[in-house]
Amino acid sequence: MDIIVCCKQIIDPEIPPSNLKIDETGKKIITPSGTASVISPFDMHAVEAALRIKDKLSGKITILSLGNNFVREVVKKPLAMGADELILLEDEAFDGLDSWAAAHALAAAIRKIGRYDLILCGRQAADWDNGQVGIGIAEFLGIPAVTLAKQIEIVDTKVRIERLLPDGYETIETILPALITVTNELGDPRYASVKGVLAAKKKTPTIWNKTDISLDVPHSKLLKVFQPIKEKQCQMVKADNPAEAGAKLALKLREAKAV
Amino acid sequence: MREYKGIMVLGEVSEGKLNSVTAELLACARLLADSLKEKVSCVLFGSRASDFSQEVIALGADRVYLVQNSLLDNYQAETYLYALEQMVSMGLPNILLFGQTAMGRDLAPRLAFRLRVGLVTDCLELSIDSAKKNLLMTKPVYGGSARAVFASDFFPQMATVRQKAFSPLPRDEKRTGQVIECIIIDPAVLQAELKTKVIGKKIEEYSGVKLEAAKVIVCGGRGIGGPEGFKKLEELARVLKGAVGASRPPCDQGWMPASLQIGLTGKIVVPDLYIVVGVSGSSQHLAGCSGAKVIVAINSDPEANIFKEADFGIVGRWQEVLPAFIEKLKELTKDA
Numbered sequence: 001m002d003i004i005v006c007c008k009q010i011i012d013p014e015i016p017p018s019n020l021k022i023d024e025t026g027k028k029i030i031t032p033s034g035t036a037s038v039i040s041p042f043d044m045h046a047v048e049a050a051l052r053i054k055d056k057l058s059g060k061i062t063i064l065s066l067g068n069n070f071v072r073e074v075v076k077k078p079l080a081m082g083a084d085e086l087i088l089l090e091d092e093a094f095d096g097l098d099s100w101a102a103a104h105a106l107a108a109a110i111r112k113i114g115r116y117d118l119i120l121c122g123r124q125a126a127d128w129d130n131g132q133v134g135i136g137i138a139e140f141l142g143i144p145a146v147t148l149a150k151q152i153e154i155v156d157t158k159v160r161i162e163r164l165l166p167d168g169y170e171t172i173e174t175i176l177p178a179l180i181t182v183t184n185e186l187g188d189p190r191y192a193s194v195k196g197v198l199a200a201k202k203k204t205p206t207i208w209n210k211t212d213i214s215l216d217v218p219h220s221k222l223l224k225v226f227q228p229i230k231e232k233q234c235q236m237v238k239a240d241n242p243a244e245a246g247a248k249l250a251l252k253l254r255e256a257k258a259v
Numbered sequence: 260m261r262e263y264k265g266i267m268v269l270g271e272v273s274e275g276k277l278n279s280v281t282a283e284l285l286a287c288a289r290l291l292a293d294s295l296k297e298k299v300s301c302v303l304f305g306s307r308a309s310d311f312s313q314e315v316i317a318l319g320a321d322r323v324y325l326v327q328n329s330l331l332d333n334y335q336a337e338t339y340l341y342a343l344e345q346m347v348s349m350g351l352p353n354i355l356l357f358g359q360t361a362m363g364r365d366l367a368p369r370l371a372f373r374l375r376v377g378l379v380t381d382c383l384e385l386s387i388d389s390a391k392k393n394l395l396m397t398k399p400v401y402g403g404s405a406r407a408v409f410a411s412d413f414f415p416q417m418a419t420v421r422q423k424a425f426s427p428l429p430r431d432e433k434r435t436g437q438v439i440e441c442i443i444i445d446p447a448v449l450q451a452e453l454k455t456k457v458i459g460k461k462i463e464e465y466s467g468v469k470l471e472a473a474k475v476i477v478c479g480g481r482g483i484g485g486p487e488g489f490k491k492l493e494e495l496a497r498v499l500k501g502a503v504g505a506s507r508p509p510c511d512q513g514w515m516p517a518s519l520q521i522g523l524t525g526k527i528v529v530p531d532l533y534i535v536v537g538v539s540g541s542s543q544h545l546a547g548c549s550g551a552k553v554i555v556a557i558n559s560d561p562e563a564n565i566f567k568e569a570d571f572g573i574v575g576r577w578q579e580v581l582p583a584f585i586e587k588l589k590e591l592t593k594d595a
Binding site for chain 1: 360364365369372375377378379380381396401403405406411454455457463475499507511517541542553555566569571573575576579584585588591592
C-alpha cells in the first residue's frame with residue numbers, strides 16, 4: 001500500500017491572538033520571531049490514519065509538504081512517528097498560494113511521485129481554514145474524494161470510510177486510488193519514539209522547487225487582511241466566596257433580563 | 260456568448276423542512292442582487308423539491324430551479340456535483356452561494372475545481388465592489404483572530420456563507436417568481452457510474468433540547484474534567500430549559516458525543532444566553548458561539564481568553580460556583 005500524506009507547516013494555532021500582527025502590505029499575517037511552527041493539527045491526524053493502515057497492511061508512507069522556509073524538525077515529525085519518506089516542495093514561489101494553486105502544485109508533485117493507492121489530507125488547514133485543497137487534488141488527478149473521515153479501513157481493493165456527519169456518521173465505500181480528508185474524531189496522533197526521532201534525523205528530505213513543479217495562477221485574489229475590533233467589556237462578578245458570586249451572577253442575569 | 264448574470268443559491272432541505280441557512284442565503288443574495296440590479300435564483304433538489312418553491316420565493320428568490328429526482332433526496336457528493344454542474348451551465352450565474360454546512364463544505368470545493376473557478380469558504384460578509392462590480396468575500400482566518408477579503412476574476416464567483424451570518428428576510432407571501440422544472444440524465448445511468456457508495460449511516464440520538472434550536476446553551480470544556488461533571492451542567496441547562504454542548508477537548512476525550520461539539524469544526528450556535536464553564540476560549544471555539552447575545556464565563560483562570568469575549572464573568576472553580584448559581588436561578592425562575 002503506497003500512501004501519500006499532505007502536511008502543511010503553519011504558525012502554531014494555539015498562540016494568543018494578540019501575538020498576530022499584519023504586515024505593511026496589509027496582506028500577510030506576521031508573528032514575533034521565535035513563534036513556533038507546527039504541522040497543521042488535522043494533517044497530523046491524517047498521518048496517524050496512514051500509520052494505522054501501515055500497521056495492519058505494511059506499505060510505504062510518503063509525506064508531501066508545500067511551502068517555503070520549512071523548519072526541518074517540524075516537517076520531519078511524521079518521519080519520527082513512522083512515515084518513510086519526506087518530499088518538500090520548497091520555494092519562495094510556493095509561499096501564500098491560494099487553494100487552487102496549492103492543489104495544482106500538490107497534484108503535479110503526486111503525478112511526479114507516480115505510485116499511490118491512497119492520498120490523505122487534514123480536513124482543513126488550521127490557519128486559513130479553507131478546506132479545499134484535498135478535494136482539489138482529487139479533482140486534478142481524477143480520483144474519488146471522501147471528506148471528514150473518522151475511520152479508514154482497506155477492504156480488498158476498496159476503501160471503507162466512516163465519514164463524520166453533524167449528528168453521527170455515514171459509511172462510504174470507494175475504489176482505490178482515492179483521496180480522503182481526515183477529521184480529529186479519528187483520534188490523537190501517536191507520539192514519536194526515541195528510535196523514531198533518531199531515524200528521522202538521519203533521513204534527508206527530497207526537495208523540489210518551481211523548476212520541478214509547474215505553478216498555476218491563483219483563482220482567488222487576497223485583497224487585504226485585517227483584525228476585527230472588539231467592543232466587548234466583561235463585567236466581572238466578585239464576592240467573598242465562589243458560592244456568593246454564583247448567586248450574585250444569577251441576580252445580575254435577571255437584571256439584564258437574560259434569564 | 261451569454262453573460263454570467265444573477266445570484267444563484269443552492270437550497271437545502273433537511274428533515275422535510277427548508278434549512279434555516281437557505282433563508283439566510285436568500286437574504287444575502289437579495290442584497291447583492293439589488294445592488295447589481297440582477298435576479299436571485301434558488302436551486303432545489305429532491306423528489307419533494309416543489310413543496311418549497313413558494314417558500315423560497317417568499318424569502319427572496321425570483322426564480323426557482325427544481326430538479327425533482329429521487330436520486331437527489333439525500334446528499335451524495337457525486338450525484339449532487341453532477342446535477343449542480345448542469346444547473347450552473349444552464350443558469351450561468353454571476354455569483355453562486357452555498358451555506359457553510361456539512362453539504363456546502365463538501366460540495367462547493369468539488370464544483371469550484373470542476374468548473375475551474377475560485378471559491379472562498381466560510382464567509383461572514385459579502386458585498387459588491389461599487390467600482391468594479393465584483394464580489395468581495397470576507398472570511399475569518401487564524402481561528403477568527405483576523406479576517407481576509409478576497410475577490411475572484413473567474414465566473415461564477417463562488418462562496419460558502421457561515422450559518423447565522425445573515426438574518427432571513429421576513430416572509431412575503433405576496434412575492435411572485437418563476438418556477439422552472441429541470442430534468443437531468445436518467446438516474447439509473449448516473450448511478451451505474453458512481454465511484455463512491457454510501458453503505459450505511461448511524462445517527463447518534465441525544466435526548467434533550469437540540470443545540471441549533473436552543474435559546475440557552477450551557478457549554479463545558481476541558482476544565483469540567485470528565486463526563487460526571489457534565490451532569491451538573493445538565494442540571495443547570497434544565498433549570499434554564501436549555502441545551503448542553505461542549506468545546507472540542509471533551510468530545511476528543513470521549514466525555515461528550517462529537518455531535519455536541521460547538522466551534523469552527525462543530526456546530527455554530529447563536530443562543531440568547533451562552534454559559535461557558537471551564538472553557539479557555541480558543542478562537543476555534545469562539546468561532547462557533549461569538550454570535551450569542553449574552554455570554555457568561557465561569558473559569559478558574561483569570562487570564563483565560565474567554566473573559567475577553569464574555570459579557571459577565573466569574574473567576575472561580577465551577578464546582579463551588581455552580582451549586583449556588585443553580586439554586587438562585589431556581590428561585591428566580593420558579594414563577595415562570
